[in-house]
Amino acid sequence: MLVWERPEPPNRPVLAPLNRERIVLAAIQLADADGLEAVSLRKVAAALGVGPMRLYTYIASKEELLDLMVDAVHAEIRPVGDGWREVLRSLAETTRQAAHEHEWLADLLGGRPQLGPHALARGEAVVAALGGVDVDAVMPVVTAVDAYVIGAVRREIAERRAERVTGMDEKRWQASLGPYLERTFATGRFPALATVVRDAAHLDADHTFRIGLDFLLDGIEARISR
Amino acid sequence: MLVWERPEPPNRPVLAPLNRERIVLAAIQLADADGLEAVSLRKVAAALGVGPMRLYTYIASKEELLDLMVDAVHAEIRPVGDGWREVLRSLAETTRQAAHEHEWLADLLGGRPQLGPHALARGEAVVAALGGVDVDAVMPVVTAVDAYVIGAVRREIAERRAERVTGMDEKRWQASLGPYLERTFATGRFPALATVVRDAAHLDADHTFRIGLDFLLDGIEARISR
């Protein structure tokens, strides 16, 4: 076919020149939509209308891209409140909320040290808001809250995914989990566990998170105000 | 080359017939030696002297293999001690120790619900040892401790790896991190954070873990004994 007969290629929407921000944004959109395993350099590049290797001008490896994604989300985490307890609670809640909006965060949180500008800015905001606290106590306290949040969020998101795999809401999932646990408990090998699972009150995710957080904050309070 | 000229293949050490335990053990050895990303079905199979597809007789996917690995390690986690506080502390410490022996555990802990037999047996041991505690309080308390441990271990291992990448011990790593942080702090954008990092006492990993755990246990104590 001669040139004249061929239609011009549909003119791609003129892409703004590439930069890290656009790359990270595209990666986050992919991850939000289809999970972290949907983030491949090829797909990110395709979403931006460029070849995969083009990205290596801006990042040295995929790991760096993931680091940038996590740091970008840290921009959304800004604890507010009066007094150290409200600040730490806000830190925990906003982090959890960010993980709800970006479930892939649960896969990355705590996986690598966070030293990006937004992560540091978050740290600055926290430390600044903890002005009244003894300087030697600040790091241990913030570290402990971070650790709890990372673990709690991971557990929570993991459970949510397991529910979703079966396409079930919470109740159906527990009903489907039930038979397996019932059969297992029927062996009599886990009597104490069986009792707790069967007889104890079951809390929803919100309450579970908050109760654990309260434990931790109570314990912190006892040592800080001492 | 004719058959007659070719030497017989070295007769492979007669491999015991395959089973899940052997597969999981091989995978764990690979992960212990070279990290989780060294665990591929091909490598595991090669270590066992079989073809990759052979494994699919025993597992349905790689994820299942990882689940089995985590469950296998749960067999090592058996909290002991008198009284709920010692039991929970032991739970946390033995889990942390397992993660030190199997660093890849930090990548998997909390990533999927743990319902395997050894994980349930661990749960049984914990719940049984918490006999004196109010039945409705058991789950929230254990869940909170688990969350803290998962997050704390992840952070700790992540830091340890970052140190190792540079081939440095702790002091050199901080010295190498120093310049970056110094330069960043020199911008004046993180004054409060800079003060804490520069002036506050720095705890080692053991102390950091234990302090956070004490916060949590103190808070639990306050509510349990109420």
Next chain:
DNA sequence: GTACTGATCGATACACTGTATCGACTGATG
């Protein structure tokens, strides 16, 4: 003893990954 059947097994193949390499092109310089 032979022929057939059913199940089992694993080699091959596929689609995809992250990224090293290096030829082609571009813009600057003599």
Next chain:
DNA sequence: CATCAGTCGATACAGTGTATCGATCAGTAC
């Protein structure tokens, strides 16, 4: 206008998880 240095990204490579399906083998029927 010719040459060169430097940049860019298409191609290629080594690896991944796993679907497929032909070959193989054990067991059965005659």
